[in-house]
Amino acid sequence: QKEVEQNSGPLSVPEGAIASLNCTYSDRGSQSFFWYRQYSGKSPELIMFIYSNGDKEDGRFTAQLNKASQYVSLLIRDSQPSDSATYLCAFHNAGGTSYGKLTFGQGTILTVHP
């Protein structure tokens, strides 16, 4: 089982719709969860992080975390063509010997079409 699995893409949504990106993880010691956006040929750019169960909102983005189900999601409201990118889910387990390294999923490609 992969440590982090993201919903297979590519995901295509019309402009103005809600895009839903999902991620499951296997390490129950995971403490913090991150969503990064990566445009083609560029490096990952932090969107937001979450470490408490529930929802966290930042502008058009909402992250949802359910530690019991080992599930984290990202909702993008009012999707824009500029949101078209690869979205990477990552977790951070600060316990044990893993320090602060991030473990990433393979990414989900999102396309927002006008």
Add this chain to the structure above:
Amino acid sequence: DTGVSQDPRHKITKRGQNVTFRCDPISEHNRLYWYRQTLGQGPEFLTYFQNEAQLEKSRLLSDRFSAERPKGSFSTLEIQRTEQGDSAMYLCASSLRGPATDTQYFGPGTRLTVL
């Protein structure tokens, strides 16, 4: 620009040559990470420094790879005797641990092509 910087941005080399990459973290950040990313995959952790101490190395990091952070500021990643399988984007990230988490910010990356 106060973000993470990396140099060079692109490197093309022949198999068997040595290459060295540099990363300059955000100035107040004491943690520095190296990751490698190949096409269609998420970044994979390579190694991590807190100040000048290298605290963790991935099993992915063969003996041909070495990293340093001599004064706890910039870091270098050297690959000796490059192989075609080393072709990838090498990403550097830095962070300053906060009360709740440890948020990493990435540099633009160095794209390595081994011919």
